[in-house]
Amino acid sequence: xxxxxxxxxxxxxxxxxxxxxxxxxxxxxxxxxxxxxxxxxxxxxxxxxxxxxxxxxxxxxxxxxxxxxxxxxxxxxxxxxxxxxxxxxxxxxxxxxxxxxxxxxxxxxxxxxxxxxxxxxxxxxxxxxxxxxxxxxxxxxxxxxxxxxxxxxxxxxxxxxxxxxxxxxxxxxxxxxxxxxxxxxxxxxxxxxxxxxxxxxxxxxxxxxxxxxxxxxxxxxxxxxxxxxxxxxxxxxxxxxxxxxxxxxxxxxxxxxxxxxxxxxxxxxxxxxxxxxxxxxxxxxxxxxxxxxxxxxxxxxxxxxxxxxxxxxxxxxxxxxxxxxxxxxxxxxxxxxxxxxxxxxxxxxxxxxxxxxxxxxxxxxxxxxxxxxxxxxxxxxxxxxxxxxxxxxxxxxxxxxxxxxxxxxxxxxxxxxxxxxxxxxxxxxxxxxxxxxxxxxxxxxxxxxxxxxxxxxxxxxxxxxxxxxxxxxxxxxxxxxxxxxxxxxxxxxxxxxxxxxxxxxxxxxxxxxxxxxxxxxxxxxxxxxxxxxxxxxxxxxxxxxxxxxxxxxxxxxxxxxxxxxxx
Numbered sequence: 001x002x003x004x005x006x007x008x009x010x011x012x013x014x015x016x017x018x019x020x021x022x023x024x025x026x027x028x029x030x031x032x033x034x035x036x037x038x039x040x041x042x043x044x045x046x047x048x049x050x051x052x053x054x055x056x057x058x059x060x061x062x063x064x065x066x067x068x069x070x071x072x073x074x075x076x077x078x079x080x081x082x083x084x085x086x087x088x089x090x091x092x093x094x095x096x097x098x099x100x101x102x103x104x105x106x107x108x109x110x111x112x113x114x115x116x117x118x119x120x121x122x123x124x125x126x127x128x129x130x131x132x133x134x135x136x137x138x139x140x141x142x143x144x145x146x147x148x149x150x151x152x153x154x155x156x157x158x159x160x161x162x163x164x165x166x167x168x169x170x171x172x173x174x175x176x177x178x179x180x181x182x183x184x185x186x187x188x189x190x191x192x193x194x195x196x197x198x199x200x201x202x203x204x205x206x207x208x209x210x211x212x213x214x215x216x217x218x219x220x221x222x223x224x225x226x227x228x229x230x231x232x233x234x235x236x237x238x239x240x241x242x243x244x245x246x247x248x249x250x251x252x253x254x255x256x257x258x259x260x261x262x263x264x265x266x267x268x269x270x271x272x273x274x275x276x277x278x279x280x281x282x283x284x285x286x287x288x289x290x291x292x293x294x295x296x297x298x299x300x301x302x303x304x305x306x307x308x309x310x311x312x313x314x315x316x317x318x319x320x321x322x323x324x325x326x327x328x329x330x331x332x333x334x335x336x337x338x339x340x341x342x343x344x345x346x347x348x349x350x351x352x353x354x355x356x357x358x359x360x361x362x363x364x365x366x367x368x369x370x371x372x373x374x375x376x377x378x379x380x381x382x383x384x385x386x387x388x389x390x391x392x393x394x395x396x397x398x399x400x401x402x403x404x405x406x407x408x409x410x411x412x413x414x415x416x417x418x419x420x421x422x423x424x425x426x427x428x429x430x431x432x433x434x435x436x437x438x439x440x441x442x443x444x445x446x447x448x449x450x451x452x453x454x455x456x457x458x459x460x461x462x463x464x465x466x467x468x469x470x471x472x473x474x475x476x477x478x479x480x481x482x483x484x485x486x487x488x489x490x491x492x493x494x495x496x497x498x499x500x501x502x503x504x505x506x507x508x509x510x511x512x513x514x515x516x517x518x519x520x521x522x523x524x525x526x527x528x529x530x531x532x533x534x535x536x537x538x539x540x541x542x543x544x545x546x547x548x549x550x551x552x553x554x555x556x557x558x559x560x561x562x563x564x565x566x567x
Contacts, residue, residue, distance in 0.1 A: 007082055013040065017073065019269070021073075022271045022272065023270040025272050042060060067084050086110075087110045096294070100291065103489060107283065109138075111276060112138055115138075115271075119143055119146050127245075128247060128267055128268045129269050131271050131272075132249075132250055132251070132272055133273030133275070134251060136341050138276075155194060156195050156196070158196065158198070159198045160199045161176075161198065161200045161201065163205040165206065165565070168216065169216050169218065171216075186238065187240045187242060189242045189244075195244070196245070197246075199246075199247050202249070204217075204257045220246065221261070221267075224246075227241065248268070276340060285312075286310070293309065308401065309364070312350075319393065319396055323376050323389065326388060327380070335379055336380075346371045352483075353438050356437055357423060357439035365397065365408050366440060367416060369393060369408065369409065373389075411440075411444070413472070418436050418437055419450070420451075421435050448470055454512045457511075481505060485515060502554075517552055520534050553567075
């Protein structure tokens with residue numbers, strides 16, 4: 001009886017936390033935690049919290065053996081062992097593999113473990129979880145990892161959708177209907193007779209129509225209420241869809257994200273995903289730094305650099321926090337928005353380095369400063385904002401690494417790249433420099449000379465010659481573009497006034513990086529169908545012919561907003 005009582009009370013407390021308390025944000029969770037802890041401890045919460053006097057409440061002690069000094073949101077009840085424990089004990093310790101690429105690193109945190117556990121728990125019982133949280137909290141990547149791990153097998157299959165402002169109800173219905181097979185007249189189910197999990201990302205992105213509804217959401221609500229929808233073609237008969245379960249993720253309503261109807265929300269278990277705390281950030285980026293060092297064995301990085309690597313985790317997070325605080329978005333600077341993806345991009349930039357290119361601690365700090373400049377400073381639109389960022393960077397280098405900017409950075413502008421060989425084997429300048437080595441490009445004359453050679457080669461090989469004057473600002477922009485092009489999943493939005501060289505410099509940078517260039521030719525009759533033909537040709541070239549390709553599109557070529565939605 002005591003064991004059964006412990007199991008039931010454990011279930012009760014866990015259920016209260018992850019039903020009533022699941023939708024509470026990071027500011028309200030400590031208060032809710034204190035309330036539940038007081039109720040468990042037989043405190044008269046009616047009097048302590050000045051609750052409604054009409055509510056009948058009699059303090060009663062509940063026997064729950066919680067983990068000491070740990071909040072309710074940080075622990076899970078294991079029914080098999082009849083104990084409460086830290087969420088992280090549900091999984092084995094994470095160890096990054098040397099052979100993994102940067103984009104393959106998915107470091108589990110308490111937040112991702114919670115998402116995976118609750119997603120699996122609810123979905124397998126045909127309940128519908130909706131994860132809500134700010135951008136950059138790992139909602140999509142955690143949910144997709146759990147779906148691929150637990151719902152892509154002989155019993156389950158899945159469909160992943162991503163809504164945008166232009167997503168239509170018909171488009172949504174066709175995607176889902178294509179994955180279904182006929183079970184009997186008027187009844188359909190996932191192919192292979194499996195149970196289906198439909199994941200909808202960015203659920204609240206569709207634009208509202210004239211009367212305030214969001215058609216794709218109304219379509220999904222029709223399934224929630226009536227388990228089906230009407231066919232788009234033929235007799236327009238009602239199509240029942242069985243054996244499917246929905247899960248979704250979205251950001252809080254703001255900007256382009258609209259609030260969704262309560263008639264649809266009522267079907268979901270709403271779970272708030274709070275931003276990463278300092279402990280989670282340290283865990284994620286410490287693992288990335290460890291992976292960075294273990295990738296290279298012979299030669300390996302000097303041990304002195306490993307201490308600097310640990311300091312970089314705290315330094316990068318501090319820069320992100322300072323920039324978010326001091327360089328806020330305004331109507332003229334609407335792109336001054338930062339999230340944890342930016343912190344991740346700094347470490348992705350670091351991962352380009354190797355022991356041959358980064359030989360001591362000062363060069364490592366210099367590389368880190370360069371990646372911070374590229375990620376945070378390159379989007380700033382005036383000298384004043386860039387000076388503010390540079391002051392932040394200088395102070396953090398002095399505070400965290402006990403070095404001065406002037407001692408670390410001897411040549412400005414600070415540029416790194418792999419297309420200009422700068423380092424010689426064993427420092428012997430009589431030998432040929434090492435090619436394709438990501439290192440500081442501190443010899444600006446050599447940078448200009450080699451870039452000019454690339455320009456001459458390009459003009460000889462292409463019918464349309466480019467007459468570019470390679471002054472320092474142009475060289476700097478070329479180096480920035482080449483850096484992003486050579487990164488996996490590297491995309492750039494180049495912002496500037498007309499005639500500033502965005503297209504020509506990107507074309508040259510594409511040639512330097514060894515990529516083919518692809519762009520559309522706009523005519524008066526160019527329509528959405530022509531766009532889709534061009535996109536098929538691009539995907540065939542890059543995906544089937546395996547030719548590394550840069551797709552270059554300018555704002556004047558966006559004849560239809562649907563172009564951007566496809567991108």
